[in-house]
Amino acid sequence: MAATVLKTETIHIKSSSDVVTARQQVRTLAIELKFSLVDQTKIVTAASELARNTLDHGGGGEMDVAVVENGIRRGLRLTFRDHGPGIADIKQALSDGFTTGGGMGLGLGGSKRLMNEFDIHSQPGAGTTITAVRWK
Amino acid sequence: MSNLLKLIQESRASVLQNWMEGIRDLSRRRGLIDERELEAQSGDVLSAIADVPADTNLSNIDLPAWQTLKELLGTLSAARAVQGFSPSETALFVLSLKQPLFELARKHWGNKANELFSEITLTNDFIDKLALYTTDSYIHGRDQVISRQQEEMLELSTPVVTLWDGIVALPLIGTLDSSRTQVVMESLLQAIVQTNSRVAIIDITGVPTVDTLVAQHLLKTITAARLMGAECILSGIRPQIAQTIVHLGINLEDVTTKAKLSDAFRLALERSGRAVVRVSKANTSAHAAKEL
Ligand SMILES: Nc1ncnc2c1ncn2[C@@H]1O[C@H](COP(=O)(O)OP(=O)(O)OP(=O)(O)O)[C@@H](O)[C@H]1O
Ligand SMILES: [Mg+2]
16 A cells, blocks of 8 residues: 655765764654654664665665655655665675675665565666665 | 856956955955955956856856866855855855956947847856855855864763773763764773773763664774773663664674663673672771771
8 A cells, every 4th residue: 555645855865974964854753753762763773774875885865754654554764765886686785794895784684674664676787775664 | 158258358357356346345344354365265266267268158167167166166165164254245255246247248248238138147147156056165164164063072072981990981972973983982992001991881871873883883892902901891772772783683792781881880890800899887887986
């Protein structure tokens, strides 16, 4: 079922201070939606991981954060877009410990576990779009 | 192609003089910049305009030919932000170039309404674009000032403290992002050496988000401290952070963790062969009595 968008904001991710802004924006909306402290932390952490991937691996891009409604449920939907190199093997990228950049290789798989819905669209050479939703 | 460019090239000195008259107030009123410096800057800007090939298009400032001009305006505006100019004063610097350029156009095409109109429109758009670009650069410059100040503040707020002989603690507060984390962690390692400490407590009570980057920095620091002969205790892991760490799959099994700083301190004392004991009332009074 398609979700109704109640509110959406866009943040450009061009430097590591934008990652901080992205986190703050997501936290503000998560608080507004009255997510529990644990859920707030989960969403903000996932946002932090995905925003940093957008910056470090995708060469920068943007994040849309949307308050969505699906029937009686409300949720927060994060969309990260970049026009970087893309992900050739999504399954491999999601597996714990896989990294091409000297990280821990946990960010992508970890944020999938932190959210309820997680969807990666990526084409090598054309960029990556990741959509993640957490419902209340 | 703009004929105005050629005119500017020919009458650079008088344009500069007229422009200076318009902006002299800027330096007089606020005293933020001295007049000679302002004149030098204006001269540079004017040269950057006049020195492009005469057939350069004025309507597209993204052309490579305008690169020098844009870079110059970019640096100037970022500097204005640091010097304390307001955004409108910064834009005004560029906008006040309109007057002398219109004047120039009027002198030359005064009796040819069509040409005059099209040259003025072109010039007007050109200067507006430059002014917008200037404002963007100004904002960027100010953002940098703000984020540097924030960084400095955060660094000040995370000193390494010696809790006891041989025990140091690093109470981390605020957002941990690469550059600052590096500095903070290095200062902990340095403090370990200087104080010859065997136990270091890293307290993350004040850290709102622990993601893989923060975790990696923490683990690296803990490993480095270990190599220097100091054991680290990670404290202040709040329930929500603990859950998130588990979901992320970060392995902290090799790290000693405590929920509270006080627990970590107690453990640190134990490890260094000390203990905190409650002094009973009887003992205290006996002690007091002896002293009398
Ligand atoms: N937006 C993206 N564009 C291109 N490649 C990406 C993108 N996001 C992730 N990847 C690829 O997937 C890999 C795994 O990502 P993941 O976030 O799990 O680990 P990491 O970023 O390398 O380290 P960390 O654990 O610090 O996040 C990355 O190393 C990178 O190769
Ligand atoms: Mg990552």
